[in-house]
Amino acid sequence: MSMNKRKHELQHKPELKQYLLPTLVYYLKLIELPNVELETYIRHELESNPLLEETPPEAGEENEETNPSETAQEKKEQEKEDNELSIPELFSEEINIVYTSDENQFDALDNVPAEGERLYDILMKQAKNEFTGKDLDIAELIISNIEEDGYLAATPEELSGDEYAVEDVVRIIKKIQHFEPIGCAWREAKEPLLIQLEHKGYGRDSIEYILVKDYLKELKVNHPAEIMKRLNIDEKRFQEARNTIMKLDPKPGWRYSNVPLGYVSPDFIIRWHDNKLCASLQDETTPRIRIKKQYLAMLKDQTNVNKEELDFIKQRMRSAQNLIIAIEQRRKTLTRIINGILEYQREFFEKGDNYLKPMTMTEFAKRLDVNPSTISRALANKYLESPRGIHKLKFFFTAAVGHTDKRIIYKKIKEIIENEDKSSPLSDTQIAKKLSRQGIIISRRTISKYRDILGIPAHQFRRK
Known part of the structure; x- marks a missing residue:
């Protein structure tokens, strides 16, 4: 996405308009992450940025520099003031830092150690080699909506919102479907099989392709005689084609899934409290971070700081500030989303499945006055636990x-x-x-x- 378009969005999107471009880069990355991955991301930032520190659970109570008579609220306000103190000074003079797409200054997630590469990582590596600019932004949005098995959990219309052309989204989906593992970003069960057949050299007029395209369900219930009669083939040719199809992968994403089946950590909880349903973001394990006071002091009094040290501190200060703001904005956006879901689907949570109301992502985005692509990113790979069980957030959004x-x-x-x-x-x-x-x-x-x-x-x- 171009710099001008990013700035245009910042001016016109209510949820982001007050933030600068690097903060938006962080925000778009963080909004996609479930809480478990956000914790990993932040801990990596704590290790890589010496200006950041984790706020203790009861920050300031044992801090020798803190006045014992300060109230908790005063401490909180002082901490906020300290973290914001450097903003005017940071932007009051030029620093020799150029942020380019190649440098990926803010893409710390790519360096987070993992037991094995996720499907998202595999697809994004290929996307970065295939696309640039706006196309890469669209590709990242699409890939963030691909579930563990390779299923694309949003329609092209929902992904495009009012930000991209549907035709561009469809074009890029088709390219991603030919990334490894072949067939991801599928919307119908037969799609990954047809794409894999094409890669193996089976044309659209081949028996294998026709069986998947037109007779997949009949194959499952085993009606070979009827199929052979319709296609005018003998049993040997039928079995040969069937054996080829059996070797295809209907859910190509699973091989890269690191999520143990049957276990998820909910990102949100809706529960009864004082005879009323309440929603909450489950972020207790997310580290609270702040900027170390000694570096804020060095910016206040630069007497004993040389230019090289000062430039380094300012660079890392920018990054730290942007991260802190983006984390808070993520929390606010997700809180609005879960409260919006509870408000709209209250009868479902109170009475059960028969009371689930139709709601598309586009309609929901209008209700919250946010961009549909923001909603799409925010719903990716997140779970809700409620009196009705555990559901993916996207369970509550469907075309009607x-x-x-x-x-x-x-x-x-x-x-x-x-x-x-x-x-x-x-x-x-x-x-x-x-x-x-x-x-x-x-x-x-x-x-x-x-x-x-x-x-x-x-x-x-x-x-x-």
């Missing part, structure tokens, strides 16, 4: 058909098919008619698409 949530439609389609006459299964047109009687207007083609997503074969393959 009319005024009916997709998940409600999925449930109704499944119920209709489960209760149909097995000797005369319902066609997609008949299912659409049944739904219309319940006030849900939906096309036959959409029924077919949703049925595929549910893993339910066409009516001719359901007959018993």
Whole structure:
């Protein structure tokens, strides 16, 4: 993204307008991180920036420099004042520092040690070799919304918001789908398989490609005779194609997942307190950081500080200030988001699944008056624990058909098919008619698409 566009955003986006460009760089990085990764990130910054220190749980109470008569609030205000003290001085004179995309001055996350590279890291390395400028910004936004198994958890429209063209987002998604591991950024189950087949040299007219594209669900319920008849192939050719398909990876991202299945650390908690539901950000383990007082003192009194030392302190002071501001802005944004979810979905948390309301990221962004891409970044890889269990935040956001949530439609389609006459299964047109009687207007083609997503074969393959 260009410098001018970044500045334009700072002037027009309410959540970021008061901050400078380096702070925005930090903010966009931190807003994507779940709390566990944020802790790692901050601890790395504490090690790499000598001006930073971790604030003790009860900061200042045992500090010899602190007046014992100071109240906790006074200490807090003094600490805030100390951390902000250097801003006017820092920007009152030029310093020989040039921030370029190549230097990645603020990309400390790339240097955080890890047991193994995550899917995000693998894809971003390739993106940085493939894209520059705005395209790289779009790629990072897309990759931050790719889940552990490679699924892209946001639509191109949700990702584009009012910041990017949908066509550009779609173009970059298609390129990312051909990064290693092949097939990530998929939205439908067959996508990674089709992309992998193309990479193996199977054309769109090959039996393998046609089986995945048109008969994947039928393959799962094992109706080879009907498929062979339709494709005019013998059993040997069918088994050969089927064996090829069985070797493909339907969830290519899992091989890079470091998250143990079955365990997540929630980033937010909604619980009952005094007969009222309350939401909170689970950031107790996130280190609280501040700027060391001796360096603030050196800026106040520069008598015994040479120019080289002063430039170094000012450079690190800028970085420290930007990080502190970005962490606080992340906290404020995430708090607004979780409170917004609680407010809109209160009946779901109180009464259960049947009360989940349709809500797209774009609509929610308008409610909070923030950029949709900010919402998309903020929801990435974060979990909420509530009386209804543990859910990914993106569980609460979905594209809607009319005024009916997709998940409600999925449930109704499944119920209709489960209760149909097995000797005369319902066609997609008949299912659409049944739904219309319940006030849900939906096309036959959409029924077919949703049925595929549910893993339910066409009516001719359901007959018993």
